[in-house]
Amino acid sequence: MKILMIDDTTTLNMALKDAFIQKGWAVTVANTDLNDSQSILDAGKYADDVDICLNNMYTPSNTQEKHGQARISDIFLDKWDLNSVKYIINMIDMSALIKAEDYEGDKQYRLDNVMFNAMTTVFNARADGPNVCNAYMDRDNMIEAHVKLFCHVIENSIQVWPSQLVLNKPLGDIA
């Protein structure tokens, strides 16, 4: 399994990278600057050499353009169009599923995730490849559980593939 990670600097992304390597998978890290158009385009250069793109980094856009994570997704959807043996995992913040009136965090952050969610969900409604998984999650929590789950998903990617994962903490766990 060859995996491209857009980032490996957060706690979760570092833990994922370590786990992937332990599994024996080849990991490439793009270290993309999501506010630099050239850097975003450069990430696409890995498309031919990897099986999975883990689109795991969000940075707010400093221009009027679509935010970098969404543009990374665009690039890989384009390069892997109709290719059913390629996989994209989009890590989307749970705020994408929260109503505006119920969300107390940063408005732009939520809007970016809502837009990204809408864009990739529309793609997922069609039947052709690549295989896209939208994982709605809180990237700062449940690190170990997320790592275990993503390893399981990737390990079984040839048999079953989730187009959607809403990854909650069990109720009552307020730690």
Added chain:
Amino acid sequence: MKIVITGHKTGLGEYVSDAMIAQGHTVKGYSRSTGYDINDADVRDTILLENLDADVFFNNAYGRMANIDFEDQPTHWKRGENGQLKLLEQFCDAWKGRTDKYILHSGSKIVYKNIQKVKQVKTYRIDKMDCTALIKTYTDIGLGPNICDFSMGMFDTPMADVWPDYFIRGKVEDYGKTMVMFINNKESIWPKEVVFDNPGRVEFGPVELAKREGWL
């Protein structure tokens, strides 16, 4: 852990039941072949009352394949008269506010497909949609129990035998493995909604399906 499973004698229910027993958990199984038809209100009451102390309810059996007519919407089919939906509702109500209880629901990816014009799957889709809608109502409230709407594509169970051949079947164990993984990790992460399918499959959209059915 005590786990209640409907439809534990075939397919996915059997896989999860065997896996849980192998891990040393207590499984209480209910299947039509062992005298438990979830379309019967008394049977549902029995299942609920015998298992209020369970940790996990795997709402697996659909129970209405016998009522599905692939030629048209059968006259005897009534919306909401669905054993799986009713049992789900009963467990949700009984475990309301219980954050230590978990319900894993066998849903269908068909809910997310706009194939209403294909008559053969209409009734099944409506039944599954009603379950998904009910789950969303409970998960939006967020008081408990923990519910996971586990939507799947088709796989090779006896239930799939009655579906047209052009629906592509995955394998029971492929979905089963993930369900077992979810149950085993339920206290650290609990996905409230997942949509799984077979990757790289040739899948038919509404137009292609309608053509195959002779509608177009």
